[in-house]
Amino acid sequence: MSMSKYGFSALGRSFTAALRGFCHCVKTQRNMRIHLVAAFHVLALSGFYRFSKAEYGLLLITCALVMGCEAVNTAVEVLADGFCPRRDPTAGLAKDIAAGAVLVCAFFAAVVGVLLFWNLAAFGRMAGFFARYPWALLVPAATLTAGLVWAMGAPGNSIKKRKL
Numbered sequence: 403m404s405m406s407k408y409g410f411s412a413l414g415r416s417f418t419a420a421l422r423g424f425c426h427c428v429k430t431q432r433n434m435r436i437h438l439v440a441a442f443h444v445l446a447l448s449g450f451y452r453f454s455k456a457e458y459g460l461l462l463i464t465c466a467l468v469m470g471c472e473a474v475n476t477a478v479e480v481l482a483d484g485f486c487p488r489r490d491p492t493a494g495l496a497k498d499i500a501a502g503a504v505l506v507c508a509f510f511a512a513v514v515g516v517l518l519f520w521n522l523a524a525f526g527r528m529a530g531f532f533a534r535y536p537w538a539l540l541v542p543a544a545t546l547t548a549g550l551v552w553a554m555g556a557p558g559n560s561i562k563k564r565k566l
């Protein structure tokens with residue numbers, strides 16, 4: 403009984419730590435906020451599509467992969483800046499490689515996006531919906547503007563502010 407109590411508290415602590423790490427990425431990384439805004443709008447747009455469960459799964463895995471990779475990239479930047487506060491070729495190369503991993507994921511996420519969302523029938527449904535309810539265009543306009551202001555306006559990469 404006490405074992406499970408300690409097991410659960412350890413699990414709770416590691417979950418809290420993971421959440422703290424993710425919140426740190428959102429607060430300090432502009433790119434992570436851009437990924438979140440993009441994921442929100444892509445999922446909202448998917449309402450016009452008749453995706454199967456497998457297609458939704460692919461969409462969610464793609465979003466998770468890009469954001470997970472961005473979090474690992476941030477971890478590499480934090481480690482490199484923490485252990486090599488001065489310019490160092492190894493730290494620089496590690497950062498380049500981590501950024502390259504994000505780039506690969508983002509490129510293939512864009513390919514998955516085109517494969518899933520390029521659908522003339524869905525474009526027709528969207529056009530029909532917004533022709534019937536033109537005021538509804540205000541919703542994506544407002545959420546996109548608010549999302550971009552949040553993503554770009556909040557403090558950028560705190561790591562960048564360190565003097566190298």
Ligand SMILES: Nc1ncnc2c1ncn2[C@@H]1O[C@H](COP(=O)(O)OP(=O)(O)OP(=O)(O)O)[C@@H](O)[C@H]1O
Nearest residue numbers: 479486488489490491493494497498501559562566
């Ligand atoms: N300590 C360092 N030593 C050598 N080069 C560095 C160092 N820190 C950064 N660089 C170089 O500058 C680039 C940008 O580093 P920075 O820490 O600003 O990442 P970033 O622009 O925030 O990346 P991302 O957009 O992926 O979050 C690195 O990819 C690397 O080439």
